[in-house]
Amino acid sequence: QVQVAESGGGLVQPGGSLRLSCVTSETIFKFYTIAWHRQAPGKQRELVASITINSYERKINYADFAQGRFTISRDDAKDTVYLQMNSLRPEDTAVYYCYGNGVRGNYWGQGTQVTVSS
Secondary structure, X not given: OOOEEEEOOEEEOOOOOEXXXXXXXOOHXXXXXXXXXXXXXXXOOEEEXXXXXXXXXOOEEEOOOOOOOEEXXXXXXXXXXXXXXXXXXXXXXXXXXXXXXXXXXXXXXXXEEEEEOO
């Protein structure tokens, strides 16, 4: 069964940084797109950033709140997509989910908690 799995969440002070990782259970090239979403308590899940994988056209998209602070990247050799988050704010506190749009279906990870607090 195809899976995506997140790691790297934790507690960080405002202004700090975290790097999240999303590892795919099979070759990353069986995905068209991998994205990071987040869901804060009492709020809807929202897109953070996305990156194309198996496509002639390389595209990266960011939500407005992520632009300039977050960076999505991929390491094909490790079947991994990263989300580097800098200048974190308390409002970035949420569960962050990896989402893979693959050739055999769409997959959500279990999520990793990010808490930004002093």
